[in-house]
Amino acid sequence: MEKKRVNIEELEAVVTNESINVEKEDEANARNSEVISQPSDDTFIICDNHC
Amino acid sequence: MKLSQFNLMVGISPNETALYNTLTRNYFLLDSTKFETVNGLIQNLHRKDYTEEEADVIVNLTKNRFIMHNGVDEIEKIRNREEAVKTQQYAQVIILKTTLDCNFRCIYCYQEHDPIRMDDKLQEDMIQYVTEASKKYKRISFVWFGGEPLLELDRMKIMSQKLIDICNENDCEYTAAMTTNGYLLNDDILNNLEAMRIKKAQITLDGTAIHHNLARPHMDGSGTFDVIYHNILKILSLDVDLTLRINVNPDNYLEIENLLDMIPTEMRSKVRVCMANWFQTKPKLSLYSIYKAAIEKGYSYLGTRNNFSICERTFDNMISVLPNGELVSCSEECKRTAAFGKLENGAIIINDEAAAFKAENRASITENERCRNCIELPMCMGGCVQARLKKPNYCAKFVPDGLSVEEKAKLHIFSDLRFNPEAVKRI
Numbered sequence: 001m002e003k004k005r006v007n008i009e010e011l012e013a014v015v016t017n018e019s020i021n022v023e024k025e026d027e028a029n030a031r032n033s034e035v036i037s038q039p040s041d042d043t044f045i046i047c048d049n050h051c
Numbered sequence: 052m053k054l055s056q057f058n059l060m061v062g063i064s065p066n067e068t069a070l071y072n073t074l075t076r077n078y079f080l081l082d083s084t085k086f087e088t089v090n091g092l093i094q095n096l097h098r099k100d101y102t103e104e105e106a107d108v109i110v111n112l113t114k115n116r117f118i119m120h121n122g123v124d125e126i127e128k129i130r131n132r133e134e135a136v137k138t139q140q141y142a143q144v145i146i147l148k149t150t151l152d153c154n155f156r157c158i159y160c161y162q163e164h165d166p167i168r169m170d171d172k173l174q175e176d177m178i179q180y181v182t183e184a185s186k187k188y189k190r191i192s193f194v195w196f197g198g199e200p201l202l203e204l205d206r207m208k209i210m211s212q213k214l215i216d217i218c219n220e221n222d223c224e225y226t227a228a229m230t231t232n233g234y235l236l237n238d239d240i241l242n243n244l245e246a247m248r249i250k251k252a253q254i255t256l257d258g259t260a261i262h263h264n265l266a267r268p269h270m271d272g273s274g275t276f277d278v279i280y281h282n283i284l285k286i287l288s289l290d291v292d293l294t295l296r297i298n299v300n301p302d303n304y305l306e307i308e309n310l311l312d313m314i315p316t317e318m319r320s321k322v323r324v325c326m327a328n329w330f331q332t333k334p335k336l337s338l339y340s341i342y343k344a345a346i347e348k349g350y351s352y353l354g355t356r357n358n359f360s361i362c363e364r365t366f367d368n369m370i371s372v373l374p375n376g377e378l379v380s381c382s383e384e385c386k387r388t389a390a391f392g393k394l395e396n397g398a399i400i401i402n403d404e405a406a407a408f409k410a411e412n413r414a415s416i417t418e419n420e421r422c423r424n425c426i427e428l429p430m431c432m433g434g435c436v437q438a439r440l441k442k443p444n445y446c447a448k449f450v451p452d453g454l455s456v457e458e459k460a461k462l463h464i465f466s467d468l469r470f471n472p473e474a475v476k477r478i
Contacts, residue, residue, distance in 0.1 A: 006106040008099060014106075015052040018113040019120040026128075051128070 052113070053121050054096060057426055061460045070478075071460040074125060074429040075116045076356055080477045089478065108478065111231050113472075115476075125198055129429055130417045132359040137367055137413075142190040143259060144369040146382050147177065149195065149203035151374060155232050157267045158297065160327050160385070168203060168373040174210055176376060177189065179397025181214050188368065193227045195249070196382050201235040211247035223354035226250065230382075234275055236282040242390065244291055253325070254283060255296040258303035259310050266298065287318040295322050295350075299338060300329040307341045311348050316477070319349035320470075327451035335453035342462050343455070351464035364436050370399065383437060421446070427456045 057074040059170050069084045071078040072091075081089055088108060096118070101109065112118045118127075151165040185191055193214065195207060211227065218225035225248055233254035244252075256279060258267040264274030287293060295314075297307060307326070314322060324345045328335045345353050363369045364381040376401065379392035392401035416422050416433035427448065433439060434447020449455070454462070467474045 005064040005105055006103060008097065010099070011106050011109060012052055013102055014110055015113045015118060015265040018110055019052070019118075019123060022114060022116060022119070030131075037466065 052109075052118055054093060055117050055119065055125075057429060058117055059092065059426060059456065059460060060090065060093075061457045061464075063461060063464060069460065069464055070112075070440075071464075072115075072117055072427055072458070073456065074129070074357070076463065077115045077117070078460070078476070079112075079115070079477060080464070081115075082477075085476055085478045106352070111478065118149060126417050126423055129379060130358070133417070133432065135417055136358070136360045139332065139366065139368065141188065142192050142368065143181075143184040143188045144192045144194070144363050144366055145177075145181070146183075146194040146196050146363055146371040147200075148197050148367070148371075148382075149200045149206060149374055152202055153199045153232070154202065154234060154270050155199065155267055156272075159266065159331060161330075162198065164198070167374045169206065169376075171454055173208060173372075173376045173394070176394050176397055177210065177372070178213050178217065180370075180399075181392060182217050182221075183397060185218045185221040185225075188223060190224040191218055192228065193225065194363070194382070195227065195229040195231075197230070197397060199232055199235070200229060201231050201240060204240060206237070206246060208243055211249075212295040215248060224244065228252065233279040233282050233286075234269070241282075241285055241289060244286075244289060249291065251292050252286060252295065253294040254279060254286075255294055255298065256283070256310060257298050258281065258306040259313070261308050262303035266303070283314070284318070287314075287321055290323075291309075293322050295324050297324065297326045298329055299326055299336060299341070300332050300335065304336060304341075308344050310324050311341075311345055311350065314350075316349055321351050322349060323351040325353060328453055330451070335449045336450070337449075337455075339452040339454055339458040339462070342452070342467060346462065346465050346469050349469075351470070352462055354430075355463045357467055359429070359432060361432050361434060362434065365432075370394065381437060392440070394454050430456065430459060 055072055055074065057072050059073060061071050061072045063069050063080060066083060068081050068090075070076045070081060070089055079089075088105065089112075091386040092105060092108060092112075096109075110119060122336065147169070150168040151162060151169060153160075153164050157166075160422060174250075181191055184340045191214065192341040199213070200207065215225050227247060227249045229249050230249040230253040243337050255267065256276065257263045260274065260276035263276040263279075263383060267275055281294070283293065299307060311324070324342070326338045326341060326345075328338070342352065343430070360366070363371065371382055371384070372394055373390065376394045378394060379389050380391065390402075392399055394400075419433065420426050422433050434445065434450060438447075439445045464475070
């Protein structure tokens, strides 16, 4: 029996929808997380000069 | 639909390949069958139609940000994150060089051992500054730096207590970190670290004793390895996370694994290994195999996420203060001639250089066409700002660790497989 195939228009619509959901999720995370952009302790130690 | 411009295929083992994204740091491990499917789709995404399995894979890759709709601008995402980091209003970062003096004479050191030390005036100025900052921000991130900061231990103790009290009064979190050569960490200091809220320390060992003692002698010429090594063992018994800095050159390269074997196994998870080539070493050595060995031996690996910042210089809310109260652009900068302002009476007084400094900091790395088109951009963010200003064509590739982007991705995955296996996703 021939397997079902998904045409590109149909798949593009699903991808667009999923991608928009992902965008919204990322934006919500960025808004809700006050700490997302705060300095990390890792920030202060990676320098290619020596201590 | 389109592919992320930050997708990468990396061989992990003879039987597994990873599809890795340098922007999100998401990855999937693929066996050889799945690799054929996924790679086929990546090489030829747009087709007339797809099998159901292919369609499912594409949807899965979309949910995990490897594929997206055509309207997504990934460079804009990077620019937004970069800007958010620069302008964050959560924390004030303060780097204080208590002195430029040092009890070591490291052969590669870029500092000039100026004997200047901070005085009571700067101490009071700093306390005034923190008093105001602690009312405005939710956290004060204080970094003790030098020279060797512990040469001013008594002042560090007094200041720490005052700064902690001020932050408590203003409902502001206070955290502290310290970069020290580790030689002066006696029991008195170790017993005071908790009271001083120093929870993170960076100490350097440049290989086992014979190599370390050549690279990092005491100012009297004697070796320093044994003292530092035993102090490291003591600090690891406390509630302090250690960053073990190891500066590597062709002479000590083969000794690094022996050094890593010297730290007791049960202590290694508290140690984050940070290796770098001597800046004089050209071309840079790849440190991949010793980083991989460090992960296998149980040491923490730092490079598993993007900070969208390079160093303290990234933040608008940062001051780096010399012992005389002058302000410089970053912790690397120690020359008084580089000062662009001064901390005085608790306020920042800036000179004409400051405007140029701020302008340099404001520019987005995404404005650089070469960086914009580079798969490493989200991970390196252009590298050292100082270096870029000195050399307009500067590229942070292989600096300072000699790691390619593929090797960085592999180390991230090896680290997850070793310490965080539930994070490892497979298709």
